[in-house]
Amino acid sequence: MALYTPSLVREVKETAFLPTLQKDPVSRVVNVSLPLATRNNGTLHTLVYVHKFGVSPLQDNRQVHHVAQLSTYMMSRGNLSSAKEVLKKHAATAPREVDRPISHWRSRLTLNMMSEDFTFNRGALPSDVRRYMRVFQDENRMVYLPLLHIDELSVRVKDMMEINGSTTKLPLTISYEGLSLRQFRLWIHMQDVMFSLKRFGFTEVNIDEIKGVLVDNNLYLLALTTLVTAFHFIFEFLAFKNDISFWRKKKNMVGMSRKTVLWRCFSTIVILLKMLEERSSLLGLIPVGIGTTIEVWKVKKVSKIQLQWRTSRSIVHVGKFDESERKTIQHDTQAMKCLSYLVYPLSISGAIFSLVYLRYKNYYSWLINSLVSGIYAFGFLSMAPQLFINFKLKSVGHLQWNVLMYKAVNTFVNDAFTCVFSTHPSHQLGCFRDEILFLLYLYQRRLYSTNKTRCREYGSCHHNHRKLKAQ
Numbered sequence: 001m002a003l004y005t006p007s008l009v010r011e012v013k014e015t016a017f018l019p020t021l022q023k024d025p026v027s028r029v030v031n032v033s034l035p036l037a038t039r040n041n042g043t044l045h046t047l048v049y050v051h052k053f054g055v056s057p058l059q060d061n062r063q064v065h066h067v068a069q070l071s072t073y074m075m076s077r078g079n080l081s082s083a084k085e086v087l088k089k090h091a092a093t094a095p096r097e098v099d100r101p102i103s104h105w106r107s108r109l110t111l112n113m114m115s116e117d118f119t120f121n122r123g124a125l126p127s128d129v130r131r132y133m134r135v136f137q138d139e140n141r142m143v144y145l146p147l148l149h150i151d152e153l154s155v156r157v158k159d160m161m162e163i164n165g166s167t168t169k170l171p172l173t174i175s176y177e178g179l180s181l182r183q184f185r186l187w188i189h190m191q192d193v194m195f196s197l198k199r200f201g202f203t204e205v206n207i208d209e210i211k212g213v214l215v216d217n218n219l220y221l222l223a224l225t226t227l228v229t230a231f232h233f234i235f236e237f238l239a240f241k242n243d244i245s246f247w248r249k250k251k252n253m254v255g256m257s258r259k260t261v262l263w264r265c266f267s268t269i270v271i272l273l274k275m276l277e278e279r280s281s282l283l284g285l286i287p288v289g290i291g292t293t294i295e296v297w298k299v300k301k302v303s304k305i306q307l308q309w310r311t312s313r314s315i316v317h318v319g320k321f322d323e324s325e326r327k328t329i330q331h332d333t334q335a336m337k338c339l340s341y342l343v344y345p346l347s348i349s350g351a352i353f354s355l356v357y358l359r360y361k362n363y364y365s366w367l368i369n370s371l372v373s374g375i376y377a378f379g380f381l382s383m384a385p386q387l388f389i390n391f392k393l394k395s396v397g398h399l400q401w402n403v404l405m406y407k408a409v410n411t412f413v414n415d416a417f418t419c420v421f422s423t424h425p426s427h428q429l430g431c432f433r434d435e436i437l438f439l440l441y442l443y444q445r446r447l448y449s450t451n452k453t454r455c456r457e458y459g460s461c462h463h464n465h466r467k468l469k470a471q
Contacts, residue, residue: 024178025176025177026175026176026177027173027174027175027176028173028174029171029174030172030174031169031170031171031172032070032169032170032172034163034167034169034170038071038103039163039164039166039168040165041103041163042071042103043071043103044069044070044071045067045068045069045070046068046069046109047065047066047067048066048067048068048111049064050063050064050065050113050145050146051063061136062136062143062145064134064145064146064148065148066148066150068109068150069106070106070109070172071104071105071106071163072104072160073101073102073103073104074101074104074157075101102162102163103163104160104161104162104163105160105161105162105163105170106155106159106160107159107160107170107172107173108154108155108173108175109150109172109174109175110150110151110154110175110177111148111150111174111175111176112148112149112177112179112187113146113148113176113178113179114146114147114149114178114180114181114184115179115180116179118181126185128185128189129147129181129184129185132147132148132149132188133145147184149179149184149188151187151191152191152194153187153191153211153214153215154175154215156208156211156212157204157205157208158208194210194211201279203278203280206280213225231409231413232410232413235406235409235410236287236406236410238402238406239403239406239410240291240294242400242402242403242406243294243400243403244294246400246402246403247298250301252324252325253304253321253325253328254324254325254393255328255389255390255393255395255397255399256302256389256398257328257335257385257386257389258303258329259333259335259336260332260382260383261295261298261299261302263379264295264298265292265295265296265298265299267375267379267382268288268291268292268295269292269295269296270368270371270372270375271288271372271375272288272292273368274368274369274371274372275288277364277368304318304319304320305318305319306318306319328389331388331389331393332385332388332389334388335384335385335389336385339381339384339385342378342381343374343378343381346377346378347370347374347377347378350370350373350377351366351370351374354366354369355370380436380437383437384437387437387440387441387444390441390444390448391444394448396441396444396445396448401445404438408435411435412435
């Protein structure tokens with residue numbers, strides 16, 4: 001194995017040797033001396049050779065080689081300034097130096113080789129295997145050389161080490177493992193998926209979480225995770241569809257908590273701003289953006305706000321609430337007032353604590369992170385006013401149970417994924433609490449029997465259904 005830098009003067013050094021004739025995994029730790037160019041925020045590559053023992057790889061016609069990168073550029077974890085220091089700076093001062101990626105050392109290098117004999121027809125050779133095959137012509141016959149693969153899935157963010165000017169040597173763990181044909185092809189496809197996710201805008205941290213699922217868990221758990229993810233997207237789509245249909249046809253807001261709708265709208269907007277600040281990928285931004293649009297539309301619906309365009313200006317009309325709706329608003333305000341005595345002091349104290357003791361880029365980052373932490377910590381309480389309204393009205397017929405069921409399943413799936421993904425502690429804090437409130441919804445549905453004489457949403461009544469059946 002040789003090391004080189006992309007500078008004009010290449011430094012080539014033999015660093016390690018691993019026997020590749022055995023199928024059992026082999027691991028060795030070596031100390032690598034870093035060239036000056038790498039210490040000055042440069043890159044470092046390794047050239048891995050598989051060649052005949054006792055023969056130089058430059059003289060072996062049957063040698064196989066691959067290039068792997070030993071250094072990568074990432075944002076420094078310690079390059080964040082505290083919000084307290086930002087508050088002391090004057091607005092007219094020169095702008096701070098923009099954070100830029102610095103070179104990090106990949107402390108693990110995993111080599112894989114095909115350890116299984118296989119036979120393919122010339123016309124049916126898979127393309128994923130073909131790109132790793134090397135052919136050598138020995139007189140009148142063609143010899144297939146060993147299949148060498150450098151595992152990029154084993155490179156984790158937690159194994160990265162920051163390189164600075166004073167770093168002269170760093171450890172490198174070189175591992176070798178033989179793979180079967182099935183494992184070889186699966187690992188190739190998974191690695192291609194990681195490269196595709198980078199093109200879609202996934203950050204290094206997001207990809208590292210996916211790598212953790214692929215590498216740290218067995219294949220059976222991976223298959224189960226894939227299946228559950230598919231069901232998650234299906235239920236999320238059905239929840240969106242039924243939620244839009246329910247609110248589009250709903251005219252009477254009796255029994256509906258306006259405070260809950262306003263809180264959900266505010267929460268989704270804050271989460272969207274947080275994702276925009278972190279420059280999340282479009283695959284994550286699009287669903288959250290759609291959900292935010294729906295929540296804003298629901299606020300307009302529950303507040304009975306209508307926009308009318310006349311000539312070059314718009315007119316806003318606010319509808320009136322009847323006696324039953326005003327009674328619902330009174331119960332809703334009473335429930336939210338009781339919750340405010342608990343939520344507001346804890347949220348404000350948590351924001352002040354984070355301002356003093358934690359580190360952020362600027363005011364905006366501190367504000368968004370404080371709001372997101374409050375949403376994760378106390379967001380589940382936003383469903384409490386709806387429970388209080390159900391208790392006062394002694395009814396749950398005004399709720400759309402299809403949407404609640406779909407959202408409950410999605411919430412349970414998201415919480416179950418925290419056992420697999422290494423999520424943020426604030427997200428783990430919010431796990432398995434929404435399910436408790438949903439169980440209270442189910443208890444209320446069982447406790448409060450349906451009124452057979454009252455019309456449901458969309459104008460349908462029980463006695464009308466009996467008349468239709470009699471006809």
